[in-house]
Amino acid sequence: MPFFVIERNYADQIEIPLEAAPEINLINDEEDVRWLYSFLSIDHRKSYCLYEAPSIEAIRAAAARAGMPIDSVVEVEGRVMPSGQLIPLH
Known part of the structure; x- marks a missing residue:
């Protein structure tokens, strides 16, 4: 399956709501998408996700x-x- 990097920009600083991860993962499962990990910018206004x-x-x-x-x-x-x-990701 292919791999993708996603850039997300936020208008305001975001806080990482750990309690939201299970719901996000459930939605991803239903769409056949797997979130591997993310990087968050120091100002909490941008993320890069694999x-x-x-x-x-x-x-x-x-x-x-x-x-x-x-x-x-x-x-x-x-x-x-x-x-x-x-190094291939597969």
Whole structure:
């Protein structure tokens, strides 16, 4: 299944509601989307998330249902290491 990086921008600083994670994961399961992890900017106004999903449309559907913004979605194939080696995500 393909991997995607999602950029989210927030108008205000967000607090991470840990209690919301199970509901978000349930919505993702229903859309066949898997949230792997996220990075949060120091000012809490931007996040970058790695997802596994069948399509960009599935990611957008899950985000809409969860009330999460999406500013950009990019399909990625791997990690480029400091050695220059490309490590596939699959």
